[in-house]
Amino acid sequence: MTPAPRLRVLAAMSGGVDSAVAAARAAEAGHDVTGVHLALSANPQSFRTGARGCCTIEDSRDARRAADVIGIPFYIWDMAERFRAEVVDDFVAEYRAGRTPNPCLRCNEKIKFAALLDKALALGFDAVCTGHYATIVTGPDGRRELHRASDQTKDQSYVLGVLDERQLAHALFPLGDTLTTKDEIRAEAERRGLAVAAKPDSHDICFIADGDTRGFLANRLGAAEGDILDEDGNRVGSHDGATGFTIGQRKGLRIGRPAPDGRPRYVLDISPVNNTVTVGPAEALEIAELTAIRPRWCGTPPTGPGAYTAQLRAHGEEVPVTAEAEGDELRVRFERPVRGVAPGQAVVLYDGTRVVGSGTIAATTRARAGTAG
Structure with missing residues (x-):
């Protein structure tokens, strides 16, 4: 050898x-x-x-x-x-x-x-x-491929899904x-x-000293009171800065009155332009497909539609999808609806344990009534 x-x-x-x-x-x-x-x-x-x-x-x-x-x-x-x-x-x-x-x-x-x-x-x-906990494998064609770590409970391939073929050629994990x-x-x-x-691990954002993301953003973007609206546009509460919220958030909404059916409400949409936050039921978070921009490929870009699995968070589950690259966009359709998908997050595609590539989520289509998010 x-x-x-x-x-x-x-x-x-x-x-x-x-x-x-x-x-x-x-x-x-x-x-x-x-x-x-x-x-x-x-x-x-x-x-x-x-x-x-x-x-x-x-x-x-x-x-x-x-x-x-x-x-x-x-x-x-x-x-x-x-x-x-x-x-x-x-x-x-x-x-x-x-x-x-x-x-x-x-x-x-x-x-x-x-x-x-x-x-x-x-x-x-x-x-x-x-x-990082990830694996590099030399494929049949001699090219290096990024794969999940052998121990998938510690796998960090999701945060490495932005690496291209040249960078993988010079990476060691x-x-x-x-x-x-x-x-x-x-x-x-x-x-x-x-x-x-x-030495203990830290899983917070390293540049936010006290872990207070909302306070960090308020100091840089300012805090301006705005409305919290339901899906019909009715005012149900107020906030002190739309930038302090994330899609899918349930806690800290300060909603004045409960929903008519008594069920909890979640952040469905954030509009910095008019400083509003829209809330609604959990099922309104369900996404049927998304469009991602700035795709980055961990090897040769795929051609035509293909069946993959997708991961939407660093420690999220894999979900089956059909995906296709179209120029500078990546279109992903989920086999079953997923919740809490926010523009700005990354979608990472896998073929088995191999990382195919990633993109930044730009728009989503809700499963319920096909509305856009």
């Missing part, structure tokens, strides 16, 4: 346990590994202690200590301005437009596998290594093809002498 080639690998080290173990495994596999921590905040003291996403001084120190233990060179690269422009400003702009973005996908697309990868390749590195639990990853880190073994 021909041994795997020795690569020059740049390991993105966030300061957490996953990226530290990934870097250690890459080094143990015989690659020439250099660790790098991305400084993504111009004022890291303002970001939450222990946050995932390279956001605190503590994280940078943890990453440096891990690199020292592994025995690899280590650097800190300042990408705060790029991160602010590509991720934070985009996040605010999407909410201003009434959409619900996913900043983790945006960061993977624009920072870790664009800005970071481009710089790595310019410096002579062969690949970028991260602690050492954690994705092993059936290990998170406790076992922590135990491995401890065996390797990595102090981050017991």
